[in-house]
Amino acid sequence: MESLNALFSLGFATALTPANLLWALLGCTLGTAIGVLPGVGPAVTVALLLPVTQSVDPTGALIMLAGVYYGAMFGGSTTSILLNTPGEAGSIVSALEGNKMAKAGRAGPALSTAAIGSFVAGSIATVLLTLLAPVIAGFALQLGPVETFALMMLTFAAVSAVLGNSPLKGFIALLLGLSMGLIGIESQSGQSRFTFGLMPLIDGIDIVVVAMGLFAIGETLYTATYENKISGRIESLKGSFWMSKDDWKRSWKPWLRGTAIGFPFGTLPAGGTEMPTFLSYSAERKLANPETQKQFGKGAIEGVAGPEAANNAAVTGTLVPLLTLGIPTSATAAIMLSAFQQYNIVPGPLLFDTNPELVWGLIASLYIGNVMLLVLNLPLVGLWVQFLKVPRPLLYGGIVVLATMGAYALRQSWFDLMLLYIIGVLGFMMRRFDFPVVPLVVGLIVGPMAEKHFRRAMSIHQGDLTVFLTHPISLAILVVTAAILIVPPLMKRRQKMLQA
Amino acid sequence: MIKRVSGEQWLAFGIILLGLFMAWQLQDIPNDAGYAGIGPRFFPSLVVTGLIVAGGALLMQRRHSNGPDTILSDGENDAAEVEAEDEFARGDADWRMFAIASGSLIAHMALIGLVGFTLAGTLLCFGICRALDTRRPTLDLVLSFALALGLFHLFKTLGLNLPALIPGGVL
Amino acid sequence: MKLKTLLVSCLVALAPMAAQAQVEQFKIMAPANPGGGFDTIARTLGEALQASGQVKSVVVENKAGAGGAIGMAQFVNNEKGNPNALLVAGAVTVGALETNKSPVNFGMVTPISRLMGEFNVIVVPTASPYKSIKDLMAAYKANPGAVSIGGGSAGGIDHIMASLMSEKAGVDPDKLNYIPFAGGGEGKAAVLGNQIAAYISGYGELADLIKAGKVRALGISAATRNPDIPVPTIREQGTDVVVYNWRGVFAPPGINAAQKTQLIKMVETAVKSPAWKAKAEKFEWLDMLQSGDSFQTFLNEDIKRTAVTVKKLKLGN
Structure with a gap:
């Protein structure tokens, strides 16, 4: 309980000074405002706001950056839900159910469950960070490429379980995603694959461009082609802005499950924030009762609550290796690391001894930042929802401009705009022929990672395939994976036999 | 029974073609496996095989459902069973x-x-x-x-x- | 691609300004995302140019991709003959251009100055049986495959260093079991978690873990020992390998000799200013300032050495 003591005597004492509270508020506000812009994800937001913090003392600056980090994460899901334009990889899943809810006039509850879910997940994850950081970090290090690869197989299996009514089409979508993921330099060998000699393809296709192409552009093309005559405008307001009793009842479990999935992933050296959102979505879909299950794909609140919580818990989780070992496990964490260095602070094993008031002040400010985000965002929900009152043509026009800008802003290359359009046409065709989109996104994100970790594991163990079974953690994960694939069909068969 | 090529079948052809194209491109990737035992060509080969097989399965699936016993059932299939000329038609495509x-x-x-x-x-x-x-x-x-x-x-x-x-x- | 700009910064323009023959607007291209190594150099140099009163405003343009090749291509095309623009590049770019069959090369830009360098350090997990470079090299010679060596991306400076060490041990670099990790974090985790036999990275990246005793440093890639760093050089342990991860600046093609001299003067003044010195100390950059012809000579040698190694490693296609 030494850490709790330190948190209160040092942490909150530092973070609760009026000046530092102000920095936290400023950080959250700026982070939310800029994070809302598509293409400007948390990493870039932090990088852009770094110079602003230079005139502030280190503790205040880091508290402010933590606010920016959280705020930007939060801003990303807002565009995802309202405009079907995910600003960063972690909020792609939120667009699936969230945007359907928004179209059905339930944008308010969708945004609220995202906000409260983020708050719940962020707070629980911060508590875990406070109490267990060194222990978790030590454990996470034991998981090498072998275990990571096993985890990726688990993700594939979990997602394959929710392919929808046509498993074949889901499988094809997955393969298309995997194909796209092959483009670029293969990290282990340094060989470029499927780049056709085009320099811009060497680093592969940016996931944000794919997400915005598939969702925003694909949908605009589809609506223009097929739905002009169907309905006038999106139903912006049906029922309350706020979550109903039923919404609460359906949200709290997904929040907790999302947190439980997201936090451990965040602490892993190769975890990231995308995989837990997929896993959480699959879990919610699998665990839902038959009534709710029908709502999936049409706007089930569980599908927003779970992944949003998972995303936020994972983000907090990435602070565990960053603070205890100085290891950045995400692009944003890497930028945070360079922010630390600006102040001559090197995160890592010595940080808790050399700068205790700073570390504990930062952790305390995470609690405060969470509360502040909730306070800031819940009232904003009402404002955001008003955007949907914009007449449909103009709303889509705006979405497309935001999406193109997001694709263009960072690399300033028309090549990315062309990719965006081509992927938009692909998204259009996928909608036209009822192909699910999730498997494609999963294939694109998890595929290259799975290959990398497999080849890395094989290299280290010199081609010995048995390592996946002799490492106990890997074995355990693979057993669960097999169970996910095998048990449901068996259960179905048994049920059929019993009925017969 | 008139043989019609539905939009979905065109799509299946497209997927098979993509697979074949990638298989051809695959030849350009050096396959030096090093200590891993498998090289940078291994995963792409799996994906390519998958694309060709899945594309073929999609083609077969539609053939079956276009067979005489299901041709009368509208509803699900109406979207797919359209002329080659306006293969993407659904409702009134504009x-x-x-x-x-x-x-x-x-x-x-x-x-x-x-x-x-x-x-x-x-x-x-x-x-x-x-x-x-x-x-x-x-x-x-x-x-x-x-x-x-x-x-x-x-x-x-x-x-x-x-x-x-x-x-x-x-x- | 004819367009300009992804101009960042200006927020740093708080610095005091002296009047005289100031350059109105100066442009620095960082061929990487905001926050990375090239970007830090670009922004620090920009600040130093302003703080020393030589330039009124600086725009940093970020154009990431292909280890700097994409940014360099745009720089060559758009800035031809512009005496008020600089490109940041370094050892990483040399490796990337060699491996990626890039349409641009260092012959298309005008070398101005090498600004700084970092030496590498090779570390092993604390549980490792290897106590010195000699132990490591002996084990490597006996069974190269069993000694997996991690480092930055394939063909990068860490990979080059590993293969140079392999050569000194009399083992074909082709036999090297090199595990590339993009972006530091994963690699550090792998060595901390005892997943790999050894790991190579910039000293600054690993200094804290070394000081805390979480990893064991076997040797640094510098030519001579550094008085502040209690780690012996690789060279003094019988493996003659000296590697620096340097970064420098380049002017566009087509500028005249007077403009080149002027740029060198500006950059050298900036690098000697307190604004640069303060940052360099924070990031533990070595002062490796070298300009004009001597920089050109160094660059040519580095390119030659890298090309040979990349070929031996059968990288690229």
Whole structure:
């Protein structure tokens, strides 16, 4: 309980000074405002706001950056839900159910469950960070490429379980995603694959461009082609802005499950924030009762609550290796690391001894930042929802401009705009022929990672395939994976036999 | 029974073709496996095989459902069973609108470097409004311009400069 | 691609300004995302140019991709003859251009100055049986495959260093079991978690873990020992390998000799200013300032050495 003591005597004492509270508020506000812009994800937001913090003392600056980090994460899901334009990889899943809810006039509850879910997940994850950081970090290090690869197989299996009514089409979508993921330099060998000699393809296709192409552009093309005559405008307001009793009842479990999935992933050296959102979505879909299950794909609140919580818990989780070992496990964490260095602070094993008031002040400010985000965002929900009152043509026009800008802003290359359009046409065709989109996104994100970790594991163990079974953690994960694939069909068969 | 090629079958052909194309491209990738035992060609080969097999399965699936016993059942299949000429038809597809939307996106791509973000963005936003059958074009044009201009300056304040009509200009 | 700009910064323009023959607007291209190594150099140099009163405003343009090749291509095309623009590049770019069959090369830009360098350090997990470079090299010679060596991306400076060490041990670099990790974090985790036999990275990246005793440093890739760093050089342990991860600046093609001299003067003044010195100390950059012809000579040698190694490693295609 030494850490709790330190948190209160040092942490909150530092973070609760009026000046530092102000920095936290400023950080959250700026982070939310800029994070809302598509293409400007948390990493870039932090990088852009770094110079602003230079005139502030280190503790205040880091508290402010933590606010920016959280705020930007939060801003990303807002565009995802309202405009079907995910600003960063972690909020792609939120667009699936969230945007359907928004179209059905339930944008308010969708945004609220995202906000409260983020708050719940962020707070629980911060508590875990406070109490267990060194222990978790030590454990996470034991998981090498072998275990990571096993985890990726688990993700594939979990997602394959929710392919929808046509498993074949889901499988094809997955393969298309995997194909796209092959483009670029293969990290282990340094060989470029499927780049056709085009320099811009060497680093592969940016996931944000794919997400915005598939969702925003694909949908605009589809609506223009097929739905002009169907309905006038999106139903912006049906029922309350706020979550109903039923919404609460359906949200709290997904929040907790999302947190439980997201936090451990965040602490892993190769975890990231995308995989837990997929896993959480699959879990919610699998665990839902038959009534709710029908709502999936049409706007089930569980599908927003779970992944949003998972995303936020994972983000907090990435602070565990960053603070205890100085290891950045995400692009944003890497930028945070360079922010630390600006102040001559090197995160890592010595940080808790050399700068205790700073570390504990930062952790305390995470609690405060969470509360502040909730306070800031819940009232904003009402404002955001008003955007949907914009007449449909103009709303889509705006979405497309935001999406193109997001694709263009960072690399300033028309090549990315062309990719965006081509992927938009692909998204259009996928909608036209009822192909699910999730498997494609999963294939694109998890595929290259799975290959990398497999080849890395094989290299280290010199081609010995048995390592996946002799490492106990890997074995355990693979057993669960097999169970996910095998048990449901068996259960179905048994049920059929019993009925017969 | 008249043999029809449905849109979905064209799609299946496309997927198989993509697989074959990738298989051909695969030859260019050196396959030095090193200590891993498998090289950079291994995973692509799996994906390529998967694409060809899955594309074939999709083709077969539609053949079956186009067979005489299911041809009468409408509902699910009506979307897929269409003429080759208008293979993407569903309900009343409005290809003119698709063309306007696509044209706007392509024009934006071509123009953004020449006339800057604001004007290209205005054109894009307005084009999409047209493609979505807007009722009040003039207002849309004004609002498109306002949106593009606003975003341009917002990004400028952030230090991310989007291309302008004249370098450093207000448009 | 004819367009300009992704101009970041200006927020740093708080610095005091002296009047005289100031350059109105200066442009620095960082061929990487905001926050990375090239970007830090670009922004620090920009600040130093302003703080020393030589330049009124600086725009840093970020154009990431292909280890700097994409940014360099744009720089060559758009800035031809512009005496007020600089490109940041370094050892990483040399490796990337060699491996990626890039359409641009260092012959298309005008070398101005090498600004700084970092030496590498090779570390092993604390549980490792290897106590010195000699132990490591002996084990490597006996069974190269069993000694997996991690480092930055394939063909990068860490990979080059590993293969140079392999050569000194008399083992074909082709036999090297090199595990590339993009972006530091994963690699550090792998060595901390005892997943790999050894790991190579910039000293600054690992200094804290070394000081805390979480990893064991076997040797640094510098030519001579550094008085502040209690780690012996690789060279003094019998493996003659000296590697620096340097970064420098380049002017566009087509500028004249007077403009080149002027740029060198400006950059050298900036690097000697307190604004640069303060940052360099924070990031533990070595002062490796070298300009003009001597920089050109160094660059040519580095390119030659890298090309040979990349070929031996059968990288690229």
